[in-house]
Amino acid sequence: MAIKNIAVIGGGTMGSGIVTVFAMYGFQVTLAEMKTEFVQRALFGIEKSLDKLIQKEKITPLRKEETLNNIVPVIGLTSIPVETELIVEAVNENRELKLSIFKELNGRINPKAIFASNTSSISITELAQSGRPDKFIGMHFMNPVPVMQLVEIIKGYQTSQETYNTIKEMTIKIEKTPIEVNDYPGFISNRVLMPFINEAVFALMEGVSTVEDIDNVVKLGLNHPMGPLTLADFIGLDVCLNIMEVLYNGFQDSKYRPSPLLKKMVAAGKLGKKSGEGFYKYN
Ligand SMILES: NC(=O)c1ccc[n+]([C@@H]2O[C@H](COP(=O)([O-])OP(=O)(O)OC[C@H]3O[C@@H](n4cnc5c(N)ncnc54)[C@H](O)[C@@H]3O)[C@@H](O)[C@H]2O)c1
Incomplete structure (x- = not known):
């Protein structure tokens, strides 16, 4: 499945970085936060990180404008478009919060969409029980997202090979390196670190x-x-x-x-x- 429309839930440290990289590579990205001030903080951070990339001559000012034009900020989950094809959740590391968000989205969003979590430590298999276990996966980005090369791709017990292949392809499209990891506590990065x-x-x-x-x-x-x-x-x-x-x-x-x-x-x-x-x- 070729994905074009993504929604990132949470515009904190990781969410802002994830929005930045997807938008830089031409994806249409909805950024969902809880309050206007949090959205503004996220957009400010995104602009600052794009300015840093301009200073390092990694992107042009035109690419910065194009990137910002690919981002649609919204308040609340109900404003996320139904036709979204990939959800990447990056809210606080709280199992109940993440589960409640995925359950709510599962009832509303396109049943073909893939749901991904950026959790550092919560079991992907457990989060996947929110509704679509075969289309559920971990995308563990590293901080700072625009700089770090790795994305640990975590397969839950029921994640389908098709879901994994789609996410692997997406990760390569944003010029990151996907590494396949099975769902065990701490995955690889945190189990070692x-x-x-x-x-x-x-x-x-x-x-x-x-x-x-x-x-x-x-x-x-x-x-x-x-x-x-x-x-x-x-x-x-x-x-x-x-x-x-x-x-x-x-x-x-x-x-x-x-x-x-x-x-x-x-x-x-x-x-x-x-x-x-x-x-x-x-x-
Ligand atoms: N910070 C890191 O170095 C790092 C690295 C890899 C993975 N992670 C994981 O990424 C996730 C996010 O971490 P972070 O450091 O970005 O946290 P953060 O506290 O910076 O950001 C979390 C954001 O989620 C928002 N949020 C909470 N509930 C929401 C809701 N219902 N709808 C929309 N937005 C909501 C908050 O307003 C906040 O802006 C966690 O699961 C964490 O374990 C963090």
Whole structure:
């Protein structure tokens, strides 16, 4: 199925980026948010990210205009056109919220449309029970979406091969690299990344080294662009804890137990960059 009309639900960090890339490659994109001010914030962010791409000479000012012309902002799910062929959901990481959105859309939107979720950790197979399991799939974009190459494509238990093929093709059309992953807790990216961050927090808790030096060992010795504790601050310590709990509950394996220090910092409201303090302090 050749898809032309897409709706992205949620215009936060990820939704704005997803809207940007689809619109850049000529897709008609409806951006659905809850309030006018959130739509305005999303459009402002999209313009800023397109300006950055112009500065880096990745796109021309004309392409920016064309991209913006492909975006139709709407308030509320009821304004999403019935004939939409692909829904990409990027609302907050909350199972009940996501399920309720998919259930509502399932009753209204073109029965041939594919439903995709950008969830970082919620089971695609569980979300797929909202109504059309064979046409349900995970599209896990990375942050920042216009820059990052990978899209993890997660097949739920009932996702059809046709759905997978269509989404794989779409991902190639927006010049990203699709990687097929089956639906297990944390998929691949977070199953590898989060225990790595969690282990760095255990090392800090045990006094093996300091925050700066744990990061320096990983940067200078393993050639990562940033250390795990800096990365945790950027992602949000609450998000890291939440994903560790998904891994721990999903596999029932003690190797995924969240570090008590991580739990304590989240309880203290030290969530990283967004709260002004995590492993480092921010202005
Ligand atoms: N931030 C990341 O680095 C990252 C990376 C990969 C995946 N994800 C996943 O992407 C999803 C979104 O994360 P985010 O960081 O963009 O969150 P965010 O908080 O920046 O944005 C969520 C947006 O959803 C909107 N929203 C909530 N309910 C809505 C509704 N009923 N209708 C329309 N809009 C609604 C909110 O107003 C908000 O703007 C989550 O599932 C997250 O796990 C995040």
